[in-house]
Amino acid sequence: MAKAKEDQVFIGVDNEIIELTGADKETFLADRKATADAYALLEAEYKAKQDSRENAIKKLAEVAGLTKEELASIL
Amino acid sequence: MATTTNYSWTTPDDTALVKDGASAIRALGTAIDTSMNTALGTKKAGMVLLNTTSFSGVSSQSINSVFNSTYDNYFIMYKNTTSSGSPILTLKLRAAGVDTSTNYGSQRIYSQGAGVFGERDGVGTDELYVADLANTGQAINATQLYVYSPNLAAATTFSATNVMLLSTTLYSTANVGFQNSSTQFDGFTLIVSTGTFGGTVSIFGVAK
Numbered sequence: 001m002a003k004a005k006e007d008q009v010f011i012g013v014d015n016e017i018i019e020l021t022g023a024d025k026e027t028f029l030a031d032r033k034a035t036a037d038a039y040a041l042l043e044a045e046y047k048a049k050q051d052s053r054e055n056a057i058k059k060l061a062e063v064a065g066l067t068k069e070e071l072a073s074i075l
Numbered sequence: 076m077a078t079t080t081n082y083s084w085t086t087p088d089d090t091a092l093v094k095d096g097a098s099a100i101r102a103l104g105t106a107i108d109t110s111m112n113t114a115l116g117t118k119k120a121g122m123v124l125l126n127t128t129s130f131s132g133v134s135s136q137s138i139n140s141v142f143n144s145t146y147d148n149y150f151i152m153y154k155n156t157t158s159s160g161s162p163i164l165t166l167k168l169r170a171a172g173v174d175t176s177t178n179y180g181s182q183r184i185y186s187q188g189a190g191v192f193g194e195r196d197g198v199g200t201d202e203l204y205v206a207d208l209a210n211t212g213q214a215i216n217a218t219q220l221y222v223y224s225p226n227l228a229a230a231t232t233f234s235a236t237n238v239m240l241l242s243t244t245l246y247s248t249a250n251v252g253f254q255n256s257s258t259q260f261d262g263f264t265l266i267v268s269t270g271t272f273g274g275t276v277s278i279f280g281v282a283k
Contacts, residue, residue: 010271012136013172014128028134031176031201035268038199039163046192 082110122150122279131157131273138278139172139262142226146280151220151263153277158208159270164218165202166233168225168260175260176201181233181252188244198268203252205265206237208272215240225260 009020009028020028061071077086084106087099123146130136142149155164167174181204184193198204206218220235235250254260265276 010133012128012130012133014137014139017130017133032134032266032268035163035165035198035202035266039197039268042194042197046194 082106084110119282121282123282125149125278125280127275127277129273129275132271133273134271135264135266136272136276137169137172137174137262137264138276139169141263141278142222142261144226147224147227147283148281149222149225150279150281151222151276152279153206153218153220153265153274155206155208155216155218155272155274157271157273158210158267159272161207161209162267162269162272163198163204164206164208164237164272165198165266165268166205166220167202167264167266168231168254168258169262169264170258170260172262174264175254175256175258178255179203179252180255181250183248183250185246185248187241187246202266203233203235203254204250205235206250207239207246207248208267209239209241211242222263225263228257228259230255230257231260 009025010017011020011028012018057068057071061068064071066074077088078084079086084103085099086103087095091099126138126141128136128138153164167176167179169175177200179200179202180196181198182193182195183197183204184191185207186192205220208216216237216239218235218237220233223232225231231254233250233252233254235248237248237250239246265272
């Protein structure tokens with residue numbers, strides 16, 4: 001098939017290729033955005049938890065007078 | 076007497092008499108029956124290829140009319156060949172050409188190099204998380220998916236695994252999930268979260 005322009009959306013249905021237009025296209029794009037947003041939110045939450053954990057380990061290591069690696073080997 | 080190439084079944088010579096035709100057909104039938112029984116007994120083929128579709132440059136790919144009452148469970152293989160960006164690949168079940176976007180649940184465990192991670196409903200509950208694609212990893216990117224009971228009036232369950240090489244880092248994901256309704260689905264749609272994708276998808280029915 002010819003290369004799609006950036007704002008075109010094509011879907012495959014069995015062996016047919018169909019260009020989505022109008023409301024169908026908007027619905028499809030909104031649905032995909034919801035997928036990407038849901039995953040981005042999950043990743044952000046995960047990163048926040050990781051950062052929080054890293055900070056807690058760092059503080060604990062400081063209090064204990066150990067390096068992070070020494071503390072990790074004990075934990 | 077002439078014989079067949081592989082199993083040496085006896086067939087009439089060109090000069091054989093027509094009046095011996097019935098006997099010759101019976102002898103050939105018996106020989107085939109014996110060979111088939113030796114090879115398979117009463118066993119049937121375990122999996123039957125129902126559909127292979129190749130596609131490219133699309134944002135989703137629907138496969139209609141592949142699930143029916145002949146099989147309860149299905150095996151799907153997807154070999155990714157192209158993708159723009161690094162999209163998430165998801166799946167929606169469909170009936171009579173319409174995707175269903177509710178009542179999904181999925182759990183994913185994935186690893187990237189030495190790291191192992193997990194999550195529930197990573198893409199929400201409107202579809203099933205199947206795999207990750209990357210525009211640099213097609214040479215080593217394969218996905219396989221088992222779908223249980225999509226055409227029965229009962230919940231559909233899934234398990235999927237995917238392997239991908241991201242540069243030099245091996246990436247793998249294992250997903251399990253469900254679609255909790257009694258809808259009798261007859262097909263499915265693969266969707267990428269961004270850009271377009273391509274490849275070949277094959278659907279097999281698993282013998283009951």
